[in-house]
Amino acid sequence: MAQYRHVTYNPVSPKPIDWTHEREWRWPLRNAPALDPNDLPPDIDNLPGLELDGPILNGIGAVVKTATQAERLICDILTQVDRGDVNEHRYEFVLALDSIASMADIRDREALEDAIDAGRIDLAPYFAISKDRAEELSEQFRQLVKSVEEKAGPPESGEIGGCWLWITDNEHEMTPALLRYNFARVTKEGNYIVELYEYSDLRSLAQREEMTLKLAERLEGEHGVHATYFSVLASDDPNGVPLYNGDELDNRKYYNFSDDADDY
Template identity: 40%
Template sequence: MSVSPENWGPHAIVEDVVVTPLFLLRNALRLQRLWATWSVRRGRRTVYGPHPAVCLTDMPIAAFIEAGKKRAAKGEAMSAFSIVLPKDHVHAAGARPAIYGLSVDVILPRGDECGSRILPDAVLPEAEQYRYVTLGDYGKVDWTHEREWRWPCRDEPTDPQDIPPLDGKDVPGLDLTFPGMGVIVRTQEQAHKILHDILVLNDMHSSNSYDFILVADSISDLPALRDPGKVRHVLTAASIDLESIIFVTKTDRILWLAKYNKAVSDVSTEKLPKMGREIGGCWLWLTDAAHPLTRALVAEGVVHINQDGRYLVDVPFDKDLPLSVREELARRLAALLRSRHQQSATYHSVLGKFGWDDIPSYSNPPLENRLIFNYAHDDDDR
């Protein structure tokens, strides 16, 4: 039985129960949480005991990339996507290595129809049973090479048959708040999507925990990953330098502010709408968090980021103008920024109120924009 929240997460576009690995990774980043599950296989839980768990793999980054590429080439079920967690911090949060096998013979509970699988306390205390991984549960199974770790979710136990929470943010799991985390993806295009998500978290002051994004396809010399003297250089060369994007030099900030102000002054005021007396707030919505103009305006402190992660800028148009007129001026400014600087943008407005999180709000959401919207079924995200 497959169950999932009605609302997966921020800007998630889901139309089927089968979703891509990159969608799941981005959803976890945006929610800042890895969901705890029972890891159901063929109608049975593979997590024993009374608590669901988050399953992790203890592998060096180089080994993960090499194994991922080779297994993907064979058509095996291993993707090139990963969130890299510092082992010492995960251990401090309660994660422990899996236990492969028991010292005494025991008849394992079958747990048909997703029923609980709890071992006798004399065999393994309930508090440790989430760590147990079988070596031969109704068929040949050997996952010892995975060097699995598990983190137990000690919150109220959930039943796989239960209706899940309506919102993904309410699904319990391991919060991704550790320092020194990283992300591994397959392509540069996927890396740009992840970069957007990390910048939003950083700019909203929700997290500054991610140190790197590693692009597996940028590594052409796989054998070099096995050379201790070369591995760090190879991995660094294939990574996106987050610090150089997040932090803007004073020179670049001045340059891009001048370009922005020039675009504002060049907005045409001809043939504006004549009708409408609506009042309300109106902003320019910058839809590319990594663009140098966005970074400069964030550094200047003139960007408001609302609860939906939209980068909103007050524009110096007369606030006494009707809302429809200011919306049109914001659209024209967005068009100038697109044509001159390849900065994607649109407008965001609120009728009758002036807070960027107020409702009802209006905009022209760029549904085709894969940076903002997390699509669950894009073939190139597998």
């Protein structure tokens, strides 16, 4: 648990010492194994680090430099919540500093608080989809998949494997709706994949990939949902290899956080 580290403080001595500005809360790393700093960890999920579990850390706010970074961070936070890594109350808001007016134009504390409130992005609405709305969207999705299956023609033979719809926009309300009714799930890599139960099991992998691209086009046209396909050759495990995905992914809303992680 958190420990308070004291510093010297004696305001009534002949020569007062006041280092209260250096007082801070520290969260120590417990039971850290002895690791050679030159060795890579065998499993990134087991990399020693600070334990940030527990209700004491709920309501965290994150501050980043730009609106683009804020959008990427929100995407990452939603993935952590949807994958079950953290609860939905862990993060409360994200604030991009470039959304705040110049500090020189802010003359008093009240104006500063107003500017911060105006620029902060509240995360609660992302988790506030109602049961009725989720049910409505899930049924619309199911009917859409059924329509694609009915129009696909006879089954074609070929390679076998798993094929899923890959939603690359986890901020759209369709995503939590499909998660709520177990149509969708999040893989270890953070990919939002949707089971397509309406597809015939007799269809080849290539045919189902083509059908899923058509499904993605209709989802974007009718609901504004960005998606493509995700498939694994000769396996029904979405965490398997080799992996395949549609070429359209390059134009989708999908982020790689490693490139500018130092900016957070």
